[in-house]
Structures are given as C-alpha cells and as structure tokens.
Amino acid sequence: MRPRWWPRRIFAQVLSAQLLTVTGVTLLTAGSVLAPLGSRLDEQATRRALAIAQTTAAQPGIVHDLLAARPVPDGPVQADAERIRRATGVRYIVVTDARGIRYSHTDPARIGRRVSTDPGPALAGREWTGIERGTLGRSARGKVPLRDARGRVVGAVSVGISYAGVHALLLRSVPGVLLYAGAALAVGAVAAAAVSWRLRTRTRGIELAEIPSLLEEREAVLHGIGEGVVALDRNDRVRLVNDAAQRLLGLGPDAAGQPLDSVLPPGRTADVLAGRITGTDLLTVRDGRVLVVNRRDTADGGAVATLRDRTEVEHLGRELDGTRGLTEALRVQGHEHANRMHTLAGLLELGRYEEAAAFLTEATGLTETPEARTAAAVAEQVHDPLVGALLVGKGTVAAERGVALRLSPASRLPDEVADPRDLVTVLGNLVDNALEAASGGGRLAGMRGAERPSVEPWVEVDLRVAGSTVVLRVSDNGPGVPAEARELVFTDGWTTKEPVPHRRRGLGLSLVHRLAERYGGSARVGERSGGGAVFTVELPEALRLPEGANR
Numbered sequence: 196m197r198p199r200w201w202p203r204r205i206f207a208q209v210l211s212a213q214l215l216t217v218t219g220v221t222l223l224t225a226g227s228v229l230a231p232l233g234s235r236l237d238e239q240a241t242r243r244a245l246a247i248a249q250t251t252a253a254q255p256g257i258v259h260d261l262l263a264a265r266p267v268p269d270g271p272v273q274a275d276a277e278r279i280r281r282a283t284g285v286r287y288i289v290v291t292d293a294r295g296i297r298y299s300h301t302d303p304a305r306i307g308r309r310v311s312t313d314p315g316p317a318l319a320g321r322e323w324t325g326i327e328r329g330t331l332g333r334s335a336r337g338k339v340p341l342r343d344a345r346g347r348v349v350g351a352v353s354v355g356i357s358y359a360g361v362h363a364l365l366l367r368s369v370p371g372v373l374l375y376a377g378a379a380l381a382v383g384a385v386a387a388a389a390v391s392w393r394l395r396t397r398t399r400g401i402e403l404a405e406i407p408s409l410l411e412e413r414e415a416v417l418h419g420i421g422e423g424v425v426a427l428d429r430n431d432r433v434r435l436v437n438d439a440a441q442r443l444l445g446l447g448p449d450a451a452g453q454p455l456d457s458v459l460p461p462g463r464t465a466d467v468l469a470g471r472i473t474g475t476d477l478l479t480v481r482d483g484r485v486l487v488v489n490r491r492d493t494a495d496g497g498a499v500a501t502l503r504d505r506t507e508v509e510h511l512g513r514e515l516d517g518t519r520g521l522t523e524a525l526r527v528q529g530h531e532h533a534n535r536m537h538t539l540a541g542l543l544e545l546g547r548y549e550e551a552a553a554f555l556t557e558a559t560g561l562t563e564t565p566e567a568r569t570a571a572a573v574a575e576q577v578h579d580p581l582v583g584a585l586l587v588g589k590g591t592v593a594a595e596r597g598v599a600l601r602l603s604p605a606s607r608l609p610d611e612v613a614d615p616r617d618l619v620t621v622l623g624n625l626v627d628n629a630l631e632a633a634s635g636g637g638r639l640a641g642m643r644g645a646e647r648p649s650v651e652p653w654v655e656v657d658l659r660v661a662g663s664t665v666v667l668r669v670s671d672n673g674p675g676v677p678a679e680a681r682e683l684v685f686t687d688g689w690t691t692k693e694p695v696p697h698r699r700r701g702l703g704l705s706l707v708h709r710l711a712e713r714y715g716g717s718a719r720v721g722e723r724s725g726g727g728a729v730f731t732v733e734l735p736e737a738l739r740l741p742e743g744a745n746r
Contacts, residue, residue, distance in 0.1 A: 213390065217383030221376045237335060240356045241324035245337030247283050248354040249322075251276065252339050257290065261341065261350050266296055268303035275299075286334050286357040290341070292350045293318060301331065310353070314338065317351035326358065333358040422501050423486075429496030431455045431469050443502050445482050463686070464488075468500050478505075478702050480709045485702065522588075572602045577658065578610040585619050586656065589626045593654060596634045600626070603657040608665070611739045617710055618665065618737065622656070624703035625669040625730050629654040632673030632728065664716070665737040672727040681720050707732060 251257065260271040267273075276288040276299035287301040295314045297306050311330050316323040317338040324337045334355035341350035423440030427433060433450050440446065450458045459465040464479045466472045467488045477488045487503040535554075542551035570587050577583040586602065593600035612618055633652035650672065657668040676684060685708035704718075711718040716733035723729045 213387030214384055217380060217387060221380045221383070224376060224379070237326060240335035240358075241326070241337055243337075244285065244335055244354040244356050245322060245324050245339065247279070247285055247288070248337045248339045248352045251279050251288055251290070251354065252341050252352045254279075258341060258343050258349060261290060261292060261298055262343070264298070266292075266298045266307040268306050270298065270306075272298040273300075273303070273306060277301075286355045287331055287353075289353045289355075290350060291353070293348065295351075298350075305330065312336075312353075314351050314353070317353070318348055320348050329355070331355065331357075422503050425468060425500045425502070427455060427468070427498045427500070433458060434497065440502055443481065443484060443486060443504055470498060480702070480705050482709070482713065485706060572606075576602060576606045577608045579608055579612045579615050579618070580610075581615040581619050582608060582612070582622060582658075585623055585626075589623070589630070593630055596630060597652065598630055598633045599651060599653040600630070601653065601655050603655055606656065606658040607660055608658045609660065609738070612665070613737055613739050617714075618667075618734070621707050621710055621732055621734070622667055622669070624707050625667065625732070626654065626656065628703065629669050629671040629673070629728070629730070632675075633671040635673075660738060663738040664733060664735045667732045667734070668729060670723050670727060670729040672723070672725070675722050675726060675728045676720050684720060685718060710734075 254275060257272060257275055260275070264270045264272060272290050276290055280288045280301070288299060289297055289310060290299045291297055291310055291314055295309045295318070297308055297310060300306050312327050317340050320340050322337070322339045325335075326333065327336050328334075334357055336353060336355045338351055338353045340348045341352055343349050420437070421439055423443045424435070424437045425433065425440050425444075426435035432454050433452065436444075436446060436450050441448065441450070444459065444464070446458055455469055456465060459468070462479075463472065464481045464486070467477045467479050468490065470490055470492075473490075475489055477490075479486050479488055485505045487505050488500055490498050490500040492498050539551055539554060542548075542554060570590065573583045573586045573590075577586060586600075590600045633654050635652075652672060654669065654671045657666075657670075659666040659668070684704050686705060708718045711732050711734060714734045714737060716735050718730070718732045721729045721731070
C-alpha cells in the first residue's frame with residue numbers, strides 16, 4: 196500500500212526514488228572512504244611511533260647510559276630521549292630497564308617509577324604497536340626491545356604519538372570527502388530531475404497505477420474493433436498490427452517487428468501504408484478486398500494506419516445497381532403499358548373498333564423493340580437471376596444513354612454460379628466502362644479527346660461456359676484502349692475521369708483484375724476489329740458442377 200507521503204504521479208515517484216538512491220549511495224560511498232581512512236591514519240601513526248622507537252634504541256650510548264646510570268630526571272638517558280622527542284615532535288619517549296622502571300619521561304616526576312602499561316612484549320624481545328591509554332592519555336604507540344652488545348634484552352623503548360593529533364588529521368580530511376560527496380549528490384540530483392522531467396513529458400503526467408489499465412484497455416480496443424490498425428516506426432517497421440489488420444491484409448502473427456515491404460508485396464497497398472501515396476480515404480485492393488486506408492504520422496516519426504473493409508459495400512452497391520436498373524425497366528414498361536391501355540380504352544369509347552383491334556395487335560408485338568428483345572434474350576440465355584437482373588437494368592441505362600446493349604446469340608449462363616455477387620461485380624464494372632466509352636464519356640475517350648461517335652454506339656456482352664470456367668467478354672465500338680494504357684487500366688486508382696465528390700475513381704477495373712486473380716483466372720483488354728475495345732475475363736471454378744462431373 197502506498198504511504199500517504201509518497202507522491203502519486205509517476206514522474207514524482209521516479210524523482211523521489213532516484214534522489215533517495217543517489218543520497219544513499221553518496222552516504223555509503225563517503226562512509227566507505229572515511230571508515231578505512233581512520234584505520235589507515237592509526238596504522239600510519241603506530242608505524243611512525245615504532246620507527247622512532249627503533250631509531251632511539253639504535254642510539255650508540257643509550258644502552259651504556261641505561262646500565263651505568265641511575266633513573267634520575269637529569270640523567271643522560273633522559274637528556275637523549277628528550278632531544279629525540281623534541282626533534283620528532285612525538286608525545287613522549289620512555290626508556291625503561293628490564294624491570295619496567297622509567298629512565299626517561301616527558302614528566303620528570305615520573306622517572307624512577309614503573310610504567311603504567313604492560314612492557315611485557317618488548318621486554319620479551321618483540322616489537323609491538325597499538326593504541327593505548329596511559330598517564331598522558333590515549334596515544335598511538337610503538338615499543339621495541341633494548342639490547343646490549345651480546346643481544347640480551349636489558350630494557351625497552353616506548354614512543355607515543357598523541358591520538359588527538361591523529362583524530363584532528365581525520366577531521367581535516369572529512370570536509371574534502373564531504374565536498375566530493377556533495378558534488379556527486381548534486382550531479383545525481385540534476386540527472387534524476389532531467390530523467391523525471393523527460394518521463395513526465397513522455398507519460399503526460401499519468402499515474403503509475405494507471406499504466407497497466409491503459410495497456411489492457413489498449414489491447415482490448417485494438418483487438419476488439421472491426422477496423423484494422425497498423426502502427427509503423429520511423430523506419431517503416433511494423434510495430435503493431437491488430438487482429439482485423441491481419442485478416443484484411445493476410446498477415447501472420449509474426450508480422451510485428453518486420454519491415455513493411457517484407458510482409459506485403461509491392462503494390463498500391465504497401466505504398467499507401469508506407470506513406471508513399473498520400474491522401475485521405477485512399478482506396479486499395481488486397482486479395483479481392485476493397486480497403487479504405489487513412490494514415491496519420493506520429494510525433495516519434497512513425498505512423499498509424501487504419502483500414503476499413505468496403506468489399507461488402509461494393510458488392511451491395513453493384514447488386515443495388517442491378518436491382519435499380521431492373522426496377523427502372525419495370526417502371527418504364529409499366530408506364531408504357533398504362534399509356535397503351537389508356538389509348539385502347541379511348542378508341543373503344545369512341546367506337547373505333549377496327550383501330551382498337553389494330554392497335555391491340557401492334558401492342559402484342561412489342562417484343563420486337565430493342566429493350567424487349569434484350570430482356571427476352573436475357574431470360575432465355577442467362578438463367579442466373581442476379582446476373583440476368585443486372586443485364587436488364589444495364590439495358591435500361593444503356594437505352595437512356597442512347598447506347599444499344601445486346602447479348603451475343605452464343606451467350607449461355609446456367610443457374611449454377613458459385614458466387615453470383617462476384618460475377619455481378621465483374622460484369623457490372625465492365626458494362627459500365629463500356630457504356631461510358633461507347634457514349635463518348637469513358638475514361639479512354641477522354642485520353643484521345645474523342646467525341647460521341649457518329650455511328651450508333653453499342654455494347655455487346657458475351658457469356659460463355661467451358662466446364663466450370665466462365666468467360667466474360669464485353670466489347671464496344673468506342674475509341675478503344677491505347678496499347679500503352681492496356682496494363683495501366685487495371686491499376687488501383689488509375690483513371691482519367693474527372694473527380695466526383697464523395698465518390699472514388701479508378702477502382703472498378705482494379706477490382707475486376709483482383710477478382711479474376713483470386714479465381715485463378717485473368718483479365719485482359721484488347722482492340723476490337725473495326726475499332727473499340729474488348730475486355731475478356733476468365734473465372735475458373737466459377738460454376739458448381741454436378742457431383743461426379745468432369746471439370
């Protein structure tokens with residue numbers, strides 16, 4: 196549980212933690228320097244005392260004076276010891292005989308008395324160093340044995356250095372150590388503040404406890420929405436891809452961390468996601484799916500792209516076009532039928548029975564009109580209801596544009612189409628482009644600057660079946676497709692039409708090409724003999740054959 200005094204914001208928590216860490220490390224470092232420094236100073240003082248004691252014991256006449264004189268304040272041993280003490284600046288130099296009786300001392304009154312500390316190690320022939328408290332207080336001491344010419348221990352020399360001086364030297368070292376420690380603490384505090392400030396700007400002041408919740412919410416949103424999301428870094432490497440994007444783009448779960456161009460083949464989709472094609476609501480086709488892509492750059496140099504699937508919308512739009520065309524044709528026929536009935540009723544009321552009979556005879560022969568002939572041919576040759584409705588509807592649209600839409604006599608399409616919507620999409624796009632080209636408003640007519648042809652414009656649809664393969668051929672007597680544009684017409688977004696508000700251009704033929712590839716077939720365009728264009732699309736496995744039939 197978080198204490199009351201602990202800050203709530205993550206940057207403040209990081210700053211506090213770093214300051215505590217830096218302060219603790221600085222104090223430990225200073226202590227680790229000062230603690231051995233005191234020990235080293237003690238060792239240096241005891242070694243110095245031992246060296247002075249050794250020097251004193253090596254004086255030529257001190258052994259002779261010790262053995263020949265008595266322990267008196269004005270004796271020769273006291274004189275030599277005081278001379279050395281003043282020269283070296285030590286606290287005291289005490290020379291004792293083999294019984295521990297002083298022959299020299301800083302206080303002459305103590306000469307002739309036994310020393311207060313144990314002289315045993317030195318009188319036993321060993322040198323000794325250490326910190327002891329004697330009559331002159333605490334001091335760092337060094338003791339050495341005093342030997343005669345034959346090597347026998349006849350006394351000892353003890354030298355003491357005031358411990359107050361050693362302590363003062365230690366205290367004089369403390370400010371320097373603390374100065375360096377304070378400088379290190381200041382540098383650490385500045386670095387901690389800089390890191391915390393940057394963390395604050397990057398986290399935007401959120402609390403530490405909020406981060407797991409935000410991550411869980413992000414995962415739930417990304418993988419729960421129906422739109423695809425692809426995040427890229429500044430090097431166009433995939434940083435994140437949600438489930439919908441994997442499904443729409445056909446990516447695997449290992450796409451994250453890989454370059455975009457290595458997980459997507461070259462084409463419009465990769466160019467749009469990478470930002471090489473800019474704009475809003477960009478259309479692209481991926482594996483037969485119509486996608487709407489929007490890309491937005493991020494502050495770190497990367498980007499986030501969203502993808503929406505419009506495949507079903509496009510299919511429904513094509514089906515709606517066919518239904519609308521069929522409805523319009525029925526409306527026109529109903530309107531004409533009402534007019535004829537009104538005319539027939541008027542002739543009967545006027546008593547002009549012969550004219551009424553003749554008009555009725557003529558009315559029953561209306562199947563000879565182009566629209567009626569097209570509808571009859573569609574009903575006889577095309578047994579799939581969706582495809583048939585599309586052709587009837589397009590016939591009405593063609594009649595309004597002054598273009599004759601006809602079905603080739605050899606056309607045959609049974610009611611065994613595996614997916615009529617795909618066939619409606621392909622045929623609807625091809626017929627729309629052919630009608631625009633034949634009427635003088637097509638994309639390729641604009642390229643050549645051609646006007647409406649003087650001859651009667653027409654579009655012919657040919658539907659053939661070979662085994663389970665459906666072959667669609669749509670030809671027109673428009674301006675045709677130049678050789679240099681025959682590969683470009685199937686490219687995503689390629690068009691020469693003027694842009695229309697709220698409608699995207701350059702998608703129809705690209706969708707036709709992708710659908711043909713998905714079926715394992717092909718889509719191509721050629722030149723018609725006598726002028727015009729011929730679009731041919733082969734869709735293998737587009738028909739459901741009876742069980743056991745040989746494909």
